[in-house]
Amino acid sequence: MRCQNKRRAPHKKLRRAFAYIRFSGGGQSLFRTLKDVEEAPLSSYFGFPPPPNKLCVTVIYIPLMLFGLLGNILTILVVWLRPHMRTSTYLYLSSMAVSDLLILLLLPLDLYKLWRPRPWPLGDLACKLTMFLSECCTFCTILHITFLSLERYLAVCWPITAKTVVTRRRTRAIIGCLWLSAAVSAAPVLVMVGVEDGGGLDGSSNEGRGGETDKRECRCTHFAISSGLLSAMMILSNLYFLVPLCILGVVYSLIGRTLWLRPKSSRRDQSHRNTVKMLGVIVLAFVLCWLPFHRLPSPQLDTYAPPDTHLYFLYYLSQYFNLVSSVLFYLSAAVNPLLYNLMSARYRHAVRSLIRTQSHAQARRMHTLTVHHSTTTL
Template identity: 80%
Template sequence: MLFGLLGNILTILVVWLRPHMRSSTYLYLSSMAVSDLLILLLLPLDLYKLWRPRPWPLGDLACKLTMFLSECCTFCTILHITFLSLERYVAVCWPITAKTVVTRRRTRVIIGCLWLGAAVSASPVLIMVGVEDVGGEEFGLNQECRCTHYAISSGLLSAMMILSNLYFLVPLCILGLVYTLIGRTLWLRPKSSRRDQSHRSTVKMLGVIVLAFVLCWLPFHVGRTILSLSLDSFTTYFNLVSSVLFYLSAAVNPLLYNLMSARYRLAVHSLIHKRSHTHPHRLRTLTARHSTTTL
């Protein structure tokens, strides 16, 4: 959690404090960092629910909002990765069209629409979950934040599971097709072009991010589907492992940016060193001025 918070905050600061990093690609990555940041901030509540499922101490509204925010950020991250890959497809395969279609202003509008679409898609969670008494002699001590009996009996839980799986499987197919077309285009082009070399490094970074996304999120979606069908001990342990991978996905992206992108590394390095050397530089300047005045 701490590693992910630090990395995602650095990503947001790098993009918004360095004008040359505000390309469409890094605007998507900074918005995705906000989503990952919110997911990681919900980690203590998930750990608390594992440690002490009941009684839930924060009330019905907090239960609904935390579950809604988790689902919304999950959908939002998937949409960001998909649209970022589509933007790279347009930039690589249709470079002339990309100059007019892919702009910063349009990217910001798309990012706003992605957040809105994710929020609308996750809104049924506000009806599905709530604080319910799971039985017991003392009322209030067995209240748990969980899917309500109404969500299960009405079929709303099953519908939401189908939507969640579609949110994973459809983008997965789109990503497979997009990166196949990008790879084919770059393979057929001469490698001497500087622009194509830049595209190759960017696509390589995004390819690793997508691979990490699939490896970390596939067990999560499989486990959650199995858990909705049965509640034996195997699925419980499987979901514990898949939850670890889910939160790891939110924490590992900044590390991948740092490993795969020299541009990102330089921006982070300049941001950190500028902050750390500001005061010594001012002190040296004042000392030099004092010495010159004395001389």
């Protein structure tokens, strides 16, 4: 009987682990899964190699965060300090850069939760706000890509209408509405997450383990799981991905058809082609990076299933899948400035101009300080 209880323990933990369904708010679910595997390692039961460790995740994330912060800050500065870059397209892209910047600024908290998941040091309000902000920025990025593509559809397929409909003032108003819509859609997260006693996967408190006494975690609450709020939020998250994906497919098919049938001699059409190519690559990167987050839920394990069932192997593989999907999530927030630089000559020239201007301004300030110091000395 004692041996049988030991054998059932990992099944119960694994079954409870599958209850934590991913929704698209940052990488928190990855860190939850990694911690669960540390508490009930499959390698000790089934002879599998160890899952990805914390150091591996950290080594990947830190350069990604630094690169993304630099690129998105540069994009925001280029658009707002260069008047000729304030077109409707680049207004959308700069707002997307703000969203991506906020996502990357939350990454250190995810890393902190990876290395020290408990106790959560910032309180219940900070827990709710950080998760809400992550989900809000996720929705906001999707909406920006969708409306930017619709704006390009008007510019290419209905150019006369676009001249009267697409204006900077109207674009700024639409961007404000997109942020508001994303905030309203993410509002349930404020109820879904909070600081709760983590204990173990089987509900135990693990008292004395590692010298820890405070088990409070920033996590999805039991109320959200039992009430069905988490399931509803996952449906909303999937709709936020699938509906725009269908819209983008139709829009770019119509744009491609229109450009294909037109003569290629027009300079305006050539400009449209370059812009559409850049946006097409951005959309492709978006789909590839975010598709893993919208896979089907993991299967539930039977508590009394034999230990050699294939579900355990699938669960183990999901640890690596979660690692890849979370890396892709943050990669999507960091890669866009690189795509702009590779595919837009206008963006490259604006970046060079901004850097050159700042370098000259710094040199003039240094020269002024040197002359002033020399005059004072004399």
